[in-house]
Amino acid sequence: MSLTHAPAGAVRQGSLRELNLALVLGRIAAADRPPSRADLATATGLTRATVSAVVEDLLAGRLVSESDPAPRSGAGRPARGLVLADQGPAGLGLEVNVDYLAVCVVDLAGQVRHRIVHRADLRPVAPADALAQLVEIAGDARDEAAREGLTLVGAALAVPGLVDDTGLVRLAPNLGWRDVPVPALLAEHPPLVEQVPGVPALVVDNEANLAALGELHSRPPGPSSFLHISGEVGIGAGIVLDGALFRGVRGWSGEIGHLPVHPEGRPCRCGGQGCLEQYAGQEAIVTAAGLARAELPADTATARLAELAEAGDPDALRALHDAGTALGVAVAGVVNLLDLDTVVLGGGYAALAPWLCPPVLAEIASRVLTAAWSPVTVRPSRLGAEAAAVGAAGSVARRIVAQPAGWLARSG
Amino acid sequence: MSLTHAPAGAVRQGSLRELNLALVLGRIAAADRPPSRADLATATGLTRATVSAVVEDLLAGRLVSESDPAPRSGAGRPARGLVLADQGPAGLGLEVNVDYLAVCVVDLAGQVRHRIVHRADLRPVAPADALAQLVEIAGDARDEAAREGLTLVGAALAVPGLVDDTGLVRLAPNLGWRDVPVPALLAEHPPLVEQVPGVPALVVDNEANLAALGELHSRPPGPSSFLHISGEVGIGAGIVLDGALFRGVRGWSGEIGHLPVHPEGRPCRCGGQGCLEQYAGQEAIVTAAGLARAELPADTATARLAELAEAGDPDALRALHDAGTALGVAVAGVVNLLDLDTVVLGGGYAALAPWLCPPVLAEIASRVLTAAWSPVTVRPSRLGAEAAAVGAAGSVARRIVAQPAGWLARSG
DNA sequence: CGCTATTTGTTCAGCGATTGAATTATTTGC
DNA sequence: GCAAATAATTCAATCGCTGAACAAATAGCG
Numbered sequence: 084m085s086l087t088h089a090p091a092g093a094v095r096q097g098s099l100r101e102l103n104l105a106l107v108l109g110r111i112a113a114a115d116r117p118p119s120r121a122d123l124a125t126a127t128g129l130t131r132a133t134v135s136a137v138v139e140d141l142l143a144g145r146l147v148s149e150s151d152p153a154p155r156s157g158a159g160r161p162a163r164g165l166v167l168a169d170q171g172p173a174g175l176g177l178e179v180n181v182d183y184l185a186v187c188v189v190d191l192a193g194q195v196r197h198r199i200v201h202r203a204d205l206r207p208v209a210p211a212d213a214l215a216q217l218v219e220i221a222g223d224a225r226d227e228a229a230r231e232g233l234t235l236v237g238a239a240l241a242v243p244g245l246v247d248d249t250g251l252v253r254l255a256p257n258l259g260w261r262d263v264p265v266p267a268l269l270a271e272h273p274p275l276v277e278q279v280p281g282v283p284a285l286v287v288d289n290e291a292n293l294a295a296l297g298e299l300h301s302r303p304p305g306p307s308s309f310l311h312i313s314g315e316v317g318i319g320a321g322i323v324l325d326g327a328l329f330r331g332v333r334g335w336s337g338e339i340g341h342l343p344v345h346p347e348g349r350p351c352r353c354g355g356q357g358c359l360e361q362y363a364g365q366e367a368i369v370t371a372a373g374l375a376r377a378e379l380p381a382d383t384a385t386a387r388l389a390e391l392a393e394a395g396d397p398d399a400l401r402a403l404h405d406a407g408t409a410l411g412v413a414v415a416g417v418v419n420l421l422d423l424d425t426v427v428l429g430g431g432y433a434a435l436a437p438w439l440c441p442p443v444l445a446e447i448a449s450r451v452l453t454a455a456w457s458p459v460t461v462r463p464s465r466l467g468a469e470a471a472a473v474g475a476a477g478s479v480a481r482r483i484v485a486q487p488a489g490w491l492a493r494s495g
Numbered sequence: 496m497s498l499t500h501a502p503a504g505a506v507r508q509g510s511l512r513e514l515n516l517a518l519v520l521g522r523i524a525a526a527d528r529p530p531s532r533a534d535l536a537t538a539t540g541l542t543r544a545t546v547s548a549v550v551e552d553l554l555a556g557r558l559v560s561e562s563d564p565a566p567r568s569g570a571g572r573p574a575r576g577l578v579l580a581d582q583g584p585a586g587l588g589l590e591v592n593v594d595y596l597a598v599c600v601v602d603l604a605g606q607v608r609h610r611i612v613h614r615a616d617l618r619p620v621a622p623a624d625a626l627a628q629l630v631e632i633a634g635d636a637r638d639e640a641a642r643e644g645l646t647l648v649g650a651a652l653a654v655p656g657l658v659d660d661t662g663l664v665r666l667a668p669n670l671g672w673r674d675v676p677v678p679a680l681l682a683e684h685p686p687l688v689e690q691v692p693g694v695p696a697l698v699v700d701n702e703a704n705l706a707a708l709g710e711l712h713s714r715p716p717g718p719s720s721f722l723h724i725s726g727e728v729g730i731g732a733g734i735v736l737d738g739a740l741f742r743g744v745r746g747w748s749g750e751i752g753h754l755p756v757h758p759e760g761r762p763c764r765c766g767g768q769g770c771l772e773q774y775a776g777q778e779a780i781v782t783a784a785g786l787a788r789a790e791l792p793a794d795t796a797t798a799r800l801a802e803l804a805e806a807g808d809p810d811a812l813r814a815l816h817d818a819g820t821a822l823g824v825a826v827a828g829v830v831n832l833l834d835l836d837t838v839v840l841g842g843g844y845a846a847l848a849p850w851l852c853p854p855v856l857a858e859i860a861s862r863v864l865t866a867a868w869s870p871v872t873v874r875p876s877r878l879g880a881e882a883a884a885v886g887a888a889g890s891v892a893r894r895i896v897a898q899p900a901g902w903l904a905r906s907g
Numbered sequence: 908c909g910c911t912a913t914t915t916g917t918t919c920a921g922c923g924a925t926t927g928a929a930t931t932a933t934t935t936g937c
Numbered sequence: 938g939c940a941a942a943t944a945a946t947t948c949a950a951t952c953g954c955t956g957a958a959c960a961a962a963t964a965g966c967g
Binding site: 509548574 | 941942943944945946947948953954955
């Protein structure tokens with residue numbers, strides 16, 4: 084899922100055009116003002132003739148459109164600016180979480196065009212029923228999108244758990260799912276998206292991964308390597324390296340919640356001891372702050388903590404400081420290992436960032452070997468709630484930008 | 496440094512040939528028996544006509560040669576097998592370490608053609624003098640290689656420390672180096688290698704990184720993602736993801752020695768507390784085994800430990816078990832984070848692997864969330880001593896295989 | 908108002924690289 | 938000795954990029 088698509092196999096005559104389509108489209112997507120054909124020629128190194136030909140294909144395929152305001156003023160023939168089309172292909176993002184279902188539609192430019200959130204406690208709901216509800220909501224979103232000229236070309240589903248590369252949800256502990264064959268269950272419903280060569284109809288992925296992708300593609304562009312930590316009941320991380328999500332050998336990377344921070348400490352449900360989750364997970368913080376867990380539904384615990392901290396409640400402040408310190412120990416290890424310069428606190432951590440960041444930064448400062456030369460930024464996520472759904476939809480839309488040839492082959 | 500070279504900018508007509516040259520040459524390099532042109536055509540998806548044209552270029556540039564034993568038997572015209580040339584471009588690997596200088600030459604096929612190790616305590620030697628000695632040894636190696644028809648096209652230098660992307664050695668604590676401008680110092684000597692477009696004349700990198708690259712390219716091919724841990728006085732790791740070394744934002748990844756394994760434990764020279772190095776570094780093991788450090792030069796400490804352990808010395812066995820447990824805690828964290836399935840113990844750890852592996856595996860089994868589904872392999876490095884020098888030379892040779900166009904443009 | 912300089916975008920012949928089919932080359936097996 | 942089989946080469950056709958010439962459209966200036 085990088086911007087430049089590396090050809091895996093034979094490079095044929097047509098690959099040339101495919102690569103240049105992606106190159107030009109990627110430039111248009113990355114530009115902050117609508118570039119002209121001439122701008123694109125100088126930026127890409129292609130000749131204006133080639134750029135014109137490539138742009139013609141992109142215009143014919145409705146992936147870009149010409150914008151009215153000229154991008155330049157001065158002597159000479161006025162340029163025609165090129166922008167990503169606000170009609171055409173779009174991505175569908177789906178999310179099943181503990182206390183809500185979310186659906187959203189993101190267009191080529193990365194804009195969230197529709198967003199539907201259905202709040203409900205999903206834990207007692209059977210997986211098939213939860214997915215059926217999701218499909219129904221997604222159908223509404225698709226119809227709304229169609230009225231605006233958007234065609235859904237792929238879907239990505241975020242779940243809070245381990246997913247293998249076939250889409251099987253091995254384990255989603257907080258949802259109570261185990262070995263749920265999501266693609267098979269969704270195949271029983273009418274298809275939500277149009278099939279496009281090169282774009283998988285459905286991708287199932289961990290919510291932390293997809294939230295990290297959302298952060299990666301948020302505007303203005305941020306760093307291309309960072310760690311995105313989703314602090315919910317469990318703690319997951321999405322690792323973005325050189326503009327691409329690193330999924331690991333089996334797609335199960337990012338289990339930062341089970342980094343040992345006190346090797347002989349509290350036992351963890353994973354079988355280990357002293358895992359980060361036992362010190363900085365939602366339940367640990369809530370308990371340490373003196374809040375009985377039972378009286379708080381999962382979705383309000385974070386808000387309540389932020390309220391208390393805002394009001395200066397000493398127990399809450401201490402709990403957050405301790406959690407931040409534990410988080411900092413783990414993060415310092417990750418930064419030492421991967422040499423990242425940006426850490427994003429997402430999910431439930433986003434709202435708690437004002438209290439978590441200082442202790443995290445303190446641990447980094449004292450534990451990271453290279454901290455003196457290279458400062459590490461720790462900041463809350465830019466995306467709000469349902470970041471995973473937005474990231475999921477964005478990942479589909481990005482795929483069209485990165486590999487436009489498939490879409491163009493489909494329709495004239 | 497991946498096998499498939501992704502074009503960064505404009506894709507012109509000539510890029511097509513460049514990419515297919517790399518594709519075909521990469522196949523020849525990866526094959527375990529000399530493939531015929533027809534084999535290559537089916538393997539790459541190119542037509543036989545194109546493969547013939549590409550191979551002609553490769554033969555003309557002396558990157559491949561035709562092997563005598565026919566790769567196939569049966570009816571039909573016998574195939575002509577293609578192998579990487581044993582003459583032509585080769586990579587120069589250099590290594591400055593605490594107790595030796597090493598130089599080696601690796602050819603396109605990854606064979607170590609020459610290796611010179613000069614044992615000496617380098618700690619009291621000024622960086623400029625150490626490099627001057629290295630250049631002299633390397634000159635001999637180059638001359639020997641030239642007699643076999645090998646042309647050195649690039650050099651890579653391994654140092655046990657932090658290197659930035661300009662080749663400046665920021666800090667090599669065990670060598671006593673700080674802010675050593677290696678490229679500038681080497682520029683004062685006559686050039687060792689021939690300049691080839693696309694191949695940097697000199698790359699300076701961390702020894703752990705280059706040792707990991709050596710492991711990556713060792714035959715037979717192993718996994719494309721793994722963690723390679725070099726256990727010396729310090730503990731460094733090379734992280735190989737999807738066949739490429741991950742260097743981090745600033746090139747300082749892999750500082751696994753400073754992963755916190757006992758957050759409130761022993762103070763570390765890095766400023767943190769309870770770093771892995773304090774529990775599994777060479778000094779920690781030696782001390783725990785009851786050996787006075789002073790009586791042992793750095794290069795024999797590991798050998799002595801292995802001897803004692805072999806003999807069943809209880810102190811040594813306990814020290815190794817404890818070190819392995821600490822290492823296992825750190826490795827379990829890394830595996831949880833990156834979802835790797837292979838961990839290679841290199842450097843001084845290689846000889847101690849029989850005693851380190853069991854406790855490492857035990858920690859992984861109890862702490863890694865996905866261990867039940869996906870077993871993790873922990874094994875010693877395949878390369879012996881001076882693995883970093885071999886990896887360094889191999890990384891240069893690999894570059895020619897991955898981007899043959901530069902070499903071909905240079906000479907007929 | 909008209910001319911020139913300037914910049915954008917298009918057209919077109921030329922060229923390099925791949926393709927696919929036909930052709931040549933070389934061996935095994937009957 | 939001949940047919941079948943497989944390998945490798947040759948060659949016209951095609952696709953896509955290039956470079957230069959050309960057309961389009963505007964600002965500045967007298």
